[in-house]
Amino acid sequence: MIDESKVVVGEHLHRFPGGLRLRHNKRVACRHAVARPALPTQLAVPMLQQAGPPAEPVVDVGDTVLKGQLIGADPSGLGARVHAPTSGTIVAVDDGPISHVTGQPGMRVVIDTDGRDQWTTLDPVDDWRTEDPATLRAHIDMAGVVGLGGAVFPTFRKVDGAHAAGIHTLIVNGAECEPWIACDEMLMREHPRRVVTGTRVLMRASGADEAVIAIEDQMGAVQSALEQAAAELGDNQVRIVRIPTIYPEGGERQLIQTLTGREVPAGGLPQDLGVLVQNVATVEAARAAIIEGKPMIERHVTVTGDGVAEPRNWLALLGTPVAHLVAASGGYTSAAQRLVIGGPMMGYALGRDDAPLVKAGNCILVLTENNVRPTQPEMPCIRCGECSRVCPARLMPQELQFFIRSGQLDAATDISLEACIECGCCDFVCPSHIPLAEWFRHGKAEARHLARERAFADHSRERHQAREARLAEARAEKEARMARRKEKLGNDAERKRQVARAIERARAAKEKSSTPDTTEKDKGGES
Amino acid sequence: MNRVFPTGTAPHLPAPPTVAGVMGQVLLALIPGIATYTWFFGPGVLVQILLASGFALVFEALALRWRGRPLQPFISDGSAVVTAVLFALCIPPLAPWWVAAIGMAFAIGLAKHLYGGLGQNPFNPAMVGYVVALICIPAAMTQWLAPREIAELVPGLAATLQAIFTGALPEPLTVDAVTRATPLDSLKTGVEAGRFVIEIRQSPIFGDFGGRGWEWIANAYALGGLWLVYRRIITWHVPVAVIGSVMALSLPAWLLDPGANPEPLQHVFSGGLVLGAFFIATDPVSGCASPRGRLIFGAGVGIITLVIRRWGGYPDGVAFGVLLMNMAAPLIDRYTRPRVYGR
Numbered sequence: 001m002i003d004e005s006k007v008v009v010g011e012h013l014h015r016f017p018g019g020l021r022l023r024h025n026k027r028v029a030c031r032h033a034v035a036r037p038a039l040p041t042q043l044a045v046p047m048l049q050q051a052g053p054p055a056e057p058v059v060d061v062g063d064t065v066l067k068g069q070l071i072g073a074d075p076s077g078l079g080a081r082v083h084a085p086t087s088g089t090i091v092a093v094d095d096g097p098i099s100h101v102t103g104q105p106g107m108r109v110v111i112d113t114d115g116r117d118q119w120t121t122l123d124p125v126d127d128w129r130t131e132d133p134a135t136l137r138a139h140i141d142m143a144g145v146v147g148l149g150g151a152v153f154p155t156f157r158k159v160d161g162a163h164a165a166g167i168h169t170l171i172v173n174g175a176e177c178e179p180w181i182a183c184d185e186m187l188m189r190e191h192p193r194r195v196v197t198g199t200r201v202l203m204r205a206s207g208a209d210e211a212v213i214a215i216e217d218q219m220g221a222v223q224s225a226l227e228q229a230a231a232e233l234g235d236n237q238v239r240i241v242r243i244p245t246i247y248p249e250g251g252e253r254q255l256i257q258t259l260t261g262r263e264v265p266a267g268g269l270p271q272d273l274g275v276l277v278q279n280v281a282t283v284e285a286a287r288a289a290i291i292e293g294k295p296m297i298e299r300h301v302t303v304t305g306d307g308v309a310e311p312r313n314w315l316a317l318l319g320t321p322v323a324h325l326v327a328a329s330g331g332y333t334s335a336a337q338r339l340v341i342g343g344p345m346m347g348y349a350l351g352r353d354d355a356p357l358v359k360a361g362n363c364i365l366v367l368t369e370n371n372v373r374p375t376q377p378e379m380p381c382i383r384c385g386e387c388s389r390v391c392p393a394r395l396m397p398q399e400l401q402f403f404i405r406s407g408q409l410d411a412a413t414d415i416s417l418e419a420c421i422e423c424g425c426c427d428f429v430c431p432s433h434i435p436l437a438e439w440f441r442h443g444k445a446e447a448r449h450l451a452r453e454r455a456f457a458d459h460s461r462e463r464h465q466a467r468e469a470r471l472a473e474a475r476a477e478k479e480a481r482m483a484r485r486k487e488k489l490g491n492d493a494e495r496k497r498q499v500a501r502a503i504e505r506a507r508a509a510k511e512k513s514s515t516p517d518t519t520e521k522d523k524g525g526e527s
Numbered sequence: 528m529n530r531v532f533p534t535g536t537a538p539h540l541p542a543p544p545t546v547a548g549v550m551g552q553v554l555l556a557l558i559p560g561i562a563t564y565t566w567f568f569g570p571g572v573l574v575q576i577l578l579a580s581g582f583a584l585v586f587e588a589l590a591l592r593w594r595g596r597p598l599q600p601f602i603s604d605g606s607a608v609v610t611a612v613l614f615a616l617c618i619p620p621l622a623p624w625w626v627a628a629i630g631m632a633f634a635i636g637l638a639k640h641l642y643g644g645l646g647q648n649p650f651n652p653a654m655v656g657y658v659v660a661l662i663c664i665p666a667a668m669t670q671w672l673a674p675r676e677i678a679e680l681v682p683g684l685a686a687t688l689q690a691i692f693t694g695a696l697p698e699p700l701t702v703d704a705v706t707r708a709t710p711l712d713s714l715k716t717g718v719e720a721g722r723f724v725i726e727i728r729q730s731p732i733f734g735d736f737g738g739r740g741w742e743w744i745a746n747a748y749a750l751g752g753l754w755l756v757y758r759r760i761i762t763w764h765v766p767v768a769v770i771g772s773v774m775a776l777s778l779p780a781w782l783l784d785p786g787a788n789p790e791p792l793q794h795v796f797s798g799g800l801v802l803g804a805f806f807i808a809t810d811p812v813s814g815c816a817s818p819r820g821r822l823i824f825g826a827g828v829g830i831i832t833l834v835i836r837r838w839g840g841y842p843d844g845v846a847f848g849v850l851l852m853n854m855a856a857p858l859i860d861r862y863t864r865p866r867v868y869g870r
């Protein structure tokens with residue numbers, strides 16, 4: 001259901017509330033062109049690389065696979081398919097580290113690479129300009145494309161929903177607002193034509209009439225590259241808009257607010273405003289899936305941080321061990337202290353570096369002691385209000401954390417815990433060093449759990465009540481029957497009594513009319 | 528060959544300021560005010576600050592021990608010292624030493640730790656200490672000196688210490704001399720006696736706007752306060768609302784009847800209003816959280832202050848204004864929550 005009033009995208013820029021201006025260290029990783037690291041001897045490909053249920057392995061130990069061959073199916077249709085990143089032999093299908101945000105191990109398919117990197121047969125569309133948009137979307141689905149900006153939501157489902165809602169504008173998110181991460185910028189710098197083409201392909205797949213590619217205001221070179229590419233491709237529906245670099249500008253909802261001045265309604269989706277947001281790397285993955293028929297088996301990744309000797313960007317196969325990528329980037333420096341997947345604001349720390357690169361892995365960030373906050377004692381909240389000042393969702397984190405800590409999840413839900421985008425701005429400024437975003441992740445999970453339990457309880461209660469009602473009805477029915485019968489019986493008895501009385505009366509009348517002796521006689525005769 | 532790393536939660540960035548850092552900046556911002564105060568009224572101010580801070584830390588330590596909490600990091604978070612300094616700036620410079628003791632006992636022991644310590648206190652501890660002292664020992668709380676320009680004597684350090692610790696006033700000061708009416712006192716008693724403000728203000732204790740000396744101290748407080756706003760330690764809402772509401776309410780009264788009502792700027796520059804606006808009403812713990820809430824909170828403080836100055840039993844009302852609004856703060860917070868994204 002699209003909002004009536006016209007949503008104008010990117011004509012004027014608007015400011016979203018809160019946010020942080022962070023020091024950016026993107027340049028260090030941009031000195032080298034993007035390259036591929038040497039093929040690792042082994043790839044461990046997790047089955048769970050996206051939001052939704054994990055894929056189910058469709059290969060067994062000992063199978064040989066070709067590059068791009070399906071190894072994980074998505075029977076529920078709620079997750080995403082997984083493909084072999086290179087050719088080789090399956091040596092294990094087991095549980096192991098999967099670089100998941102929870103830190104939990106999970107199912108993976110381990111491939112011993114054969115070094116030939118031999119493709120399976122690919123199935124590109126003939127001409128995306130004429131192909132049915134539904135076919136384009138099906139190709140995205142088949143290729144296992146997921147959102148590469150961090151949320152890793154299956155792209156097919158998002159595009160399909162947007163198409164069904166009849167969106168008008170595709171917003172391509174090239175604003176990587178986290179410090180250090182530069183892979184999206186490198187992609188746009190090196191392959192502007194692919195980005196523009198991908199944008200047009202996705203416009204067709206999603207039914208959008210126009211598109212805006214949003215980039216950060218300091219990416220001047222990127223803008224001219226993209227504009228030139230658009231001109232060369234004879235495209236005039238794709239506009240490039242530069243937006244100020246304020247974290248979390250790259251957040252979907254903040255980006256929409258910046259470009260349209262409108263907020264996605266609570267509980268709604270961007271498509272309610274007639275827009276669809278896709279990360280620029282996702283757009284490229286969708287393009288490769290549709291035009292080249294290539295499944296999602298590799299991604300751009302920034303390997304950077306003061307803990308890495310030669311920070312740079314790679315185009316790496318999924319399943320490549322993090323250690324392999326760091327080694328290719330000159331290895332750790334002596335000060336390396338923390339290993340993070342993603343950016344410093346929203347990324348998660350890995351405990352060990354044999355974990356694989358996954359679809360969500362836009363950055364491998366190795367930090368030193370000076371880069372991270374030392375673990376400090378957490379102080380009580382002093383209600384300074386810094387957290388609410390920087391919250392882009394206009395929440396009051398100090399109240400939320402109080403409610404969550406004291407177990408008042410309903411109160412937290414009442415003041416819109418769900419609206420928290422977990423951006424970590426509040427954490428960053430809190431003088432009491434309260435891990436606020438962590439509490440909110442926890443609180444949201446708990447609240448959802450509670451809601452599920454309640455729904456279940458409601459359901460059981462409804463069932464129970466329905467059963468009670470049925471029984472009550474049956475009882476009432478029975479009673480009614482009894483009552484009717486009783487009434488009937490009662491009536492019968494009454495009638496009997498009436499009959500008896502009538503007989504009585506008749507007899508009495510008879511006795512009166514007849515003589516006493518006759519009566520005697522009669523009586524005698526009768527007895 | 529695989530490396531193991533210690534993990535931690537996001538954000539993976541250098542640490543933000545600490546509570547102690549915030550408190551330290553508040554103390555820094557008070558320096559101009561303290562210096563000016565000392566210039567006009569002698570070293571008694573500094574002695575009171577040291578005394579109160581000492582008592583505050585002792586009571587803080589005792590309270591932490593009593594509550595079974597570790598001394599660190601709480602003892603060095605600076606919050607007790609801020610409370611002590613604000614309290615010391617509200618009491619007469621020659622007040623006997625036990626005023627600070629009593630004030631801090633109530634501020635730290637009652638107002639802070641009985642309610643659960645740092646971050647939990649619904650009332651501003653410094654103001655609780657001040658009001659308790661004002662009510663229990665009014666005599667000691669009203670012995671104000673005259674400022675330098677008109678004073679018979681600005682007591683030196685030795686005389687000050689003697690006065691504070693033994694109660695013996697230095698020559699030629701007498702009890703009468705130190706029980707000097709503050710400008711707000713004389714204004715109040717004068718107006719109540721039916722005299723015109725203009726007339727009352729002929730007294731040498733008045734300066735251009737507020738009391739002589741006091742107005743400069745207020746300027747210095749404002750300077751420090753503005754620096755805090757600039758450093759984003761406090762927001763502009765509370766100071767603007769406090770001062771704005773006082774001006775807005777006293778202006779019509781003054782225009783209508785300048786004989787009985789002081790001009791707005793006199794209200795602003797008298798008593799503890801500027802100190803209160805920038806340093807006391809801005810206490811985050813006992814105040815409001817949202818910008819709108821802070822505006823209401825500040826306006827409430829300003830209005831109550833004026834009402835007490837005009838009709839109340841005390842010459843100044845900032846402390847009462849703050850405490851009364853502290854009571855209202857949770858309610859205000861409830862009704863001034865910002866609209867959440869998408870709602």
Ligand code: SF4
Nearest residue numbers: 381383384385387430
């Ligand atoms: S920033 Fe931290 S201390 Fe300040 S109000 Fe928020 S949670 Fe409390």
Ligand code: SF4
Nearest residue numbers: 391420421423424426
């Ligand atoms: S993590 Fe949530 S509460 Fe904190 S600033 Fe971001 S959106 Fe607001």
